[in-house]
Amino acid sequence: MKFQKQAKIILNNCLNVNKKDRVLIVTDKKRREIGEAIKKEAEKITNIVDLILIPIPEVSGTEPSKQVAKQMLDYSIVIAPTTMSITHTNASINAAKKGAKVATLPGINEKIMKQSMLADYNKIEEFTKKVYSKVKSAKNISIQTPSGTVLVFSVKGRKWSLDTGKIRGVGNLPGGEVFIAPLEGTTNGRMVIDQFKNDKEVFAQKRTVITIKNGNAVNVSDKKCKIAKLFNKIKNGTNIAEFGIGTNYKAKLIGNILQDEKAVGTCHIAFGSNFSMGGKIKTDMHIDTILRSPTIVIDGKVIIKKGKLV
Numbered sequence: 001m002k003f004q005k006q007a008k009i010i011l012n013n014c015l016n017v018n019k020k021d022r023v024l025i026v027t028d029k030k031r032r033e034i035g036e037a038i039k040k041e042a043e044k045i046t047n048i049v050d051l052i053l054i055p056i057p058e059v060s061g062t063e064p065s066k067q068v069a070k071q072m073l074d075y076s077i078v079i080a081p082t083t084m085s086i087t088h089t090n091a092s093i094n095a096a097k098k099g100a101k102v103a104t105l106p107g108i109n110e111k112i113m114k115q116s117m118l119a120d121y122n123k124i125e126e127f128t129k130k131v132y133s134k135v136k137s138a139k140n141i142s143i144q145t146p147s148g149t150v151l152v153f154s155v156k157g158r159k160w161s162l163d164t165g166k167i168r169g170v171g172n173l174p175g176g177e178v179f180i181a182p183l184e185g186t187t188n189g190r191m192v193i194d195q196f197k198n199d200k201e202v203f204a205q206k207r208t209v210i211t212i213k214n215g216n217a218v219n220v221s222d223k224k225c226k227i228a229k230l231f232n233k234i235k236n237g238t239n240i241a242e243f244g245i246g247t248n249y250k251a252k253l254i255g256n257i258l259q260d261e262k263a264v265g266t267c268h269i270a271f272g273s274n275f276s277m278g279g280k281i282k283t284d285m286h287i288d289t290i291l292r293s294p295t296i297v298i299d300g301k302v303i304i305k306k307g308k309l310v
Contacts, residue, residue, distance in 0.1 A: 004041065005118070006114075007037045007040070010040045013173070015103055015110075017042060018045065018046070020046070021046050021048070021077045022046070022048040022074065022075040023048065023049045023053075023075060023079065024052070024053060025038055026051075026064070026080040026082065027051065027052075027053060027054070027093055028054055028056050029056070030083045031082055031083060031108060031176075035156075036051065038050075038231060039051050040231045042077075047067075048075075050075075052068065056083045057284075059234070059287065060085035060087075060088075060106060060182075060286055061084075061085060061089065061272055061283070061286035061287070062084060062266045062284045063091060063129075063284065064089065065211070069095075070093040072102075073232060073302065076100055077101050077193060078100050080105060080106075082104070082107075083106070083107065085104060085286065086106070087106065087170060087286070088277075088286040089218040089276070089279050092170045092276070093170060095171040101211055102167070103173045104172055104173070105173050105174075107251060107257060108173075108200065109255055109256065111259075112254070112256060113175060113261045114248055115252060115254075115277050116251040117174045118250065119174065121164065121165040121166060121213070123249060124176045127264075128163070128175075128176065128177070129162065129164075131178050131309065134303040134309070135160060135180075135207065135245070137299055138180075139299055140152070140156070141153055141296065141297065141298055142156060142296070143297075144226075144297075145192065146306070147193075148190070149189070149191050149192045149194075149291055150190055151188070151189055152189055153182040153186045153188070153240065154182065154183045155182055155183060156182050158181055158182070158183060158278055161178070161179050161180065161277055163177045166270060170276065173296075174258070174259060174262055174302060175186070176246060176248025176249070176262035177268075178245050179244030180255060180278075181244070181274040187212050187215045188252070190207070190209055191210040191289070191291075192209055192211075193208040194290055197255050197257075198255075199255060201226070203226045203287060203289070204220070204227045204289075205222065205265050206222065208222045215239060217231055217238040232256070234272070234285045236281050237272050238282060239272060239274065239281045239283070241274035241279060241281060242270035242277060242286075242288070243268075245267045246260075246261060246264055246266045248262035251263040251264070251270060257287075265293060266292055267296060268288045268289060271290040272284075272286045273284075273286045292307065293307040294307060
């Protein structure tokens, strides 16, 4: 069966599903094949496995319907291979608060299933913890990239999250990143886009410049690009929501945010909602842009130089 090996990794290695678990697959028409593959393998472990289809919203971070959010509360395992992300939503957070493990796979496709989803998650966990040891006490962070990005921000008092692929609470699959919500109002500088797309959906072309002031995007050099339109349309969409560092050695840059943000040698900045990771902003948008070969300085000390851990 297609994706059988990957489904087993998701259920056994990442979620540790057992016969007592109640499993819910939340998917949509574009990702149904993957959802059905996971469902079939889950049925070999437990008798309670359900699959529901949800509409595809305009942007990632949009809340699912109240009915779906309520259904998610009735299961101990929620797996969401969807086109748009429900990671940073109340629905996922509330399910996790009730005790569920929630694995979100936004934008998952066949290429990702055959690449980073087949990683050794023990190896990823080890490297993720190594990166975390370098950043855990951070207060002030600066980022520079060869393409011209220069950003500074504070994370003082904020808590880092480790996405090792071994799900506790809410987590992404494929896993592989450490991330944090910068303090609102502290990010300043400019971002020169290396890659800001998700499959066929292009948010901004390469070399587009986004000016950041006091924690928000205040100018986009290309006024007609999709991210500029979303900034104008969605309240608090301009907020600098997340800073993350990729730690999945199997992840290659393919133009899909789910995998690209996990790639070793990259970092990412997200716009919009950050309440799910300890921030103060809740909005119906959370979109990441990838920065290649960054040099990252923590409190005056270089910890990553041109994408490589020092």
